[in-house]
Amino acid sequence: MKNSTLPRKYSSPKVKSSIVKHYYENWVYDESLKKYMFRTKITPKRFVDIGEPACFRCGYYPQRFIKHDYIEGKTKGSPYLVWNKADFLERCHIIPSGLGGGGESDNIVLLCHRCHSENPNTKSVKHYQRWMDRGKSDYEIGVDQINQLLEDYGYGVSEDLANVFLKVLSGVGIKSKKKKDAIKRKFKKFQMENVIMCGAHKEANMNSFVVSLIQFCEKEGLLTKEHQADQAQIKE
Ligand SMILES: [Zn+2]
Numbered sequence: 001m002k003n004s005t006l007p008r009k010y011s012s013p014k015v016k017s018s019i020v021k022h023y024y025e026n027w028v029y030d031e032s033l034k035k036y037m038f039r040t041k042i043t044p045k046r047f048v049d050i051g052e053p054a055c056f057r058c059g060y061y062p063q064r065f066i067k068h069d070y071i072e073g074k075t076k077g078s079p080y081l082v083w084n085k086a087d088f089l090e091r092c093h094i095i096p097s098g099l100g101g102g103g104e105s106d107n108i109v110l111l112c113h114r115c116h117s118e119n120p121n122t123k124s125v126k127h128y129q130r131w132m133d134r135g136k137s138d139y140e141i142g143v144d145q146i147n148q149l150l151e152d153y154g155y156g157v158s159e160d161l162a163n164v165f166l167k168v169l170s171g172v173g174i175k176s177k178k179k180k181d182a183i184k185r186k187f188k189k190f191q192m193e194n195v196i197m198c199g200a201h202k203e204a205n206m207n208s209f210v211v212s213l214i215q216f217c218e219k220e221g222l223l224t225k226e227h228q229a230d231q232a233q234i235k236e
Helices: 016-025 063-068 079-085 113-118 125-133 138-152 159-170 177-194 206-219
Strands: 027-030 035-038 089-093 108-112
Touching (some): 016 027, 016 079, 016 089, 016 108, 108 113, 138 206, 159 177, 159 206
Antiparallel strands (some): 027 035, 089 108
């Protein structure tokens, strides 16, 4: 593979690029099964690309990483090195050191903070693999969270409501490109004025995001009484 040699300082399992290189080198075609298989201790559930760092289990990566950082081709040298910039990924032991697990790459997966905090600390590789395989994707977790929050704010989950939100967020159902851009811009402005955007990257947390979306749709007259779970009056 071109450009796959890592400088010595990146060849330790303490370094993310080196761990990813280990997984890539052990992802091989199995002639008898006619498919690609990982020869590693654990098979990552979601393993996207050398140049696209993401959680091995849920596939999470932050938007800011795409916007500001270094997708494949932008990192000089080995394409694995981009993983070292992925500060949202944590090195996680499969078998914990307290139970005799080693520090070698084969005993380590790269997980987001949420998956790392939930991972089973067990000697059983079989059960670790089951936990890995059954993990929901970051997108599915996000949808579940939004649905739960909608209920918390008195709205029932429905296809019609989803379409209202998609109209605001992506311009779905609006023909003119100009009008599509206008509604997205208007929502962004409303969000900046009505909820706190946190952190260095100015992102609304999930609760603030949902609340601002509902408020905006109410203000624009996009929501009807039928969208509400409890059919209560909207009072502001
Ligand atoms: Zn994750």
